[in-house]
Amino acid sequence: MIRLDNVSYTYEKGGGVSNVNLSLGDDEYAFLIGPTGSGKTTLLRLIYLDLFPQVGKVEIDKFKSDKIKRRKIPYLRRKIGMVFQDYHLLDDRNLFENIALPLHVIGVEKDEIVERVNDSIEEVGLEGKENHFPMELSGGEQQRACVARALVKDPDIILADEPTGNLDPVTSFELIKLLEEVNREGAAILMASHNYNLIKGRGHRIIEIQNGTVRQS
Amino acid sequence: MDKMIFLFSEGLKNLWRHKLTAFSAIFSTFLTLSVTGSLIIATENTSKVIEYLRDKYKIEVFFKQNISDDRVVALAKEFNSIRGIRSTTVITKSDAEKIFKSQFGENILDMVGYNPLPASCVLNIVKNQPDAVKIRPIIDRLRTYPEVDEVNYQGRLINRIESYYQKFVKGMTGLLILVLLISVLIISNTVRLTIFAKEELIKALQLIGATRAFVKAPFVIEGVFHGLIGAILASILLIGGLSLGEGILQSVTGLKLQYDTLFLISVLCGTGILISLVGSSRAISKYLK
Numbered sequence: 001m002i003r004l005d006n007v008s009y010t011y012e013k014g015g016g017v018s019n020v021n022l023s024l025g026d027d028e029y030a031f032l033i034g035p036t037g038s039g040k041t042t043l044l045r046l047i048y049l050d051l052f053p054q055v056g057k058v059e060i061d062k063f064k065s066d067k068i069k070r071r072k073i074p075y076l077r078r079k080i081g082m083v084f085q086d087y088h089l090l091d092d093r094n095l096f097e098n099i100a101l102p103l104h105v106i107g108v109e110k111d112e113i114v115e116r117v118n119d120s121i122e123e124v125g126l127e128g129k130e131n132h133f134p135m136e137l138s139g140g141e142q143q144r145a146c147v148a149r150a151l152v153k154d155p156d157i158i159l160a161d162e163p164t165g166n167l168d169p170v171t172s173f174e175l176i177k178l179l180e181e182v183n184r185e186g187a188a189i190l191m192a193s194h195n196y197n198l199i200k201g202r203g204h205r206i207i208e209i210q211n212g213t214v215r216q217s
Numbered sequence: 218m219d220k221m222i223f224l225f226s227e228g229l230k231n232l233w234r235h236k237l238t239a240f241s242a243i244f245s246t247f248l249t250l251s252v253t254g255s256l257i258i259a260t261e262n263t264s265k266v267i268e269y270l271r272d273k274y275k276i277e278v279f280f281k282q283n284i285s286d287d288r289v290v291a292l293a294k295e296f297n298s299i300r301g302i303r304s305t306t307v308i309t310k311s312d313a314e315k316i317f318k319s320q321f322g323e324n325i326l327d328m329v330g331y332n333p334l335p336a337s338c339v340l341n342i343v344k345n346q347p348d349a350v351k352i353r354p355i356i357d358r359l360r361t362y363p364e365v366d367e368v369n370y371q372g373r374l375i376n377r378i379e380s381y382y383q384k385f386v387k388g389m390t391g392l393l394i395l396v397l398l399i400s401v402l403i404i405s406n407t408v409r410l411t412i413f414a415k416e417e418l419i420k421a422l423q424l425i426g427a428t429r430a431f432v433k434a435p436f437v438i439e440g441v442f443h444g445l446i447g448a449i450l451a452s453i454l455l456i457g458g459l460s461l462g463e464g465i466l467q468s469v470t471g472l473k474l475q476y477d478t479l480f481l482i483s484v485l486c487g488t489g490i491l492i493s494l495v496g497s498s499r500a501i502s503k504y505l506k
């Protein structure tokens with residue numbers, strides 16, 4: 001359960017989001033649609049508390065932005081699988097190690113790590129690339145690596161920021177369907193995109209954002 | 218358990234990934250510890266010299282003519298319990314007569330008709346205490362006995378040696394603290410550089426949900442390795458240098474250096490690990506705030 005209550009955040013040099021009211025159920029699959037610069041990334045960063053609202057309150061399950069202690073933030077983030085627009089893959093580790101990292105953070109046993117990482121790699125179709133470093137992957141492959149890293153920990157919530165930005169239409173479509181399957185298995189999904197054509201007609205909720213203001217359908 | 222192994226191997230890998238930082242951190246620990254080790258050996262050997270000198274300190278107490286041998290022995294026993302006195306030797310009137318005879322070859326009784334030599338007592342001072350031996354109170358105390366006629370001691374010399382020794386110990390301690398502080402600063406600044414280079418990693422770990430301790434651990438483990446390697450290198454240098462220099466020193470001056478190899482190595486390793494632990498945690502804590 002994600003709730004944003006009258007949330008505003010403005011960067012020092014301007015830009016951001018204002019007066020956002022939004023809630024997302026535990027089994028929902030929603031798209032966040034808006035033109036470039038409209039505040040999609042900002043909104044997602046507010047949800048995983050990379051940014052704190054200047055006005056209002058963000059609530060994710062039992063975590064509340066106005067009450068949470070700094071050292072509890074890691075535990076919030078463990079529930080969330082994040083696909084970053086700028087990937088945040090580590091250059092000095094290969095694909096396998098990058099995807100394994102969230103499991104090391106949680107403290108999963110070694111054998112289980114191997115199994116789960118291989119499953120995730122297969123899900124995003126990157127078999128055979130395990131030993132490639134990020135620099136040795138194409139843009140789209142890096143993006144899918146990032147998706148695999150988000151899926152590997154079986155999160156309750158997936159926040160995907162433009163996860164199809166670097167994919168061809170066919171692969172983009174496959175990713176949307178992969179996320180639909182993950183959603184059926186019980187994860188809430190919020191995916192930001194500016195590609196309306198890709199998502200229309202699939203029966204998912206669409207949240208529109210423009211100039212930092214949210215309009216819901 | 219697997220998590221510990223992961224963090225440990227991350228620390229080791231960091232060591233290799235940050236070769237340049239590793240080199241400078243190890244080098245600065247190495248320098249610090251070499252200086253530390255030299256200071257320890259110097260201090261230890263100076264204290265040996267001081268012990269030797271203190272062994273030579275003597276206080277001579279002369280008793281009045283009419284005091285009986287029994288009383289002299291009893292008094293010597295009392296003196297022995299004064300703080301700072303290690304042992305006492307009694308020289309009775311007849312002992313003094315014998316000493317006179319052996320030294321001058323003449324019998325004093327034949328010369329003056331009676332024994333004018335006083336009974337006396339030689340007091341030796343404790344050897345191995347780090348703070349200065351205070352002679353003055355001992356002398357004052359001895360002089361309060363009515364049986365005592367005269368107290369002889371090398372007061373000026375003793376006081377001077379003791380005060381030099383105290384200054385030396387203080388100076389060494391100060392120097393040591395300074396060297397350690399400087400190296401902690403150097404190490405923490407060096408590690409800061411690795412951390413800046415690792416901004417990406419730290420950010421990514423935090424976004425994935427790593428706790429502070431998890432982010433910190435590899436850097437700290439890396440630091441411990443720096444310290445340990447620096448300590449081992451410094452130990453090799455010092456012990457190698459000492460065994461080389463020892464022969465030369467002994468043949469030139471006849472002095473023998475004293476040091477405990479095992480003690481030296483453990484102090485160096487302990488100090489090395491400590492300063493790099495403090496240095497690297499300081500750096501990473503500052504960064505994570």
Ligand SMILES: Nc1ncnc2c1ncn2[C@@H]1O[C@H](COP(=O)(O)OP(=O)(O)OP(=O)(O)O)[C@@H](O)[C@H]1O
Pocket residue numbers: 011012013014015016034035036037038039040041042043085162194
């Ligand atoms: N770190 C930042 N510092 C200052 N301003 C920022 C920062 N990040 C974003 N902004 C500004 O905030 C506004 C919203 O940015 P945001 O990244 O949320 O847009 P977006 O919808 O994700 O765009 P895109 O589709 O291009 O990713 C933009 O005008 C941008 O210039």
Ligand SMILES: [Mg+2]
Pocket residue numbers: 040041042085161162
């Ligand atoms: Mg964005």
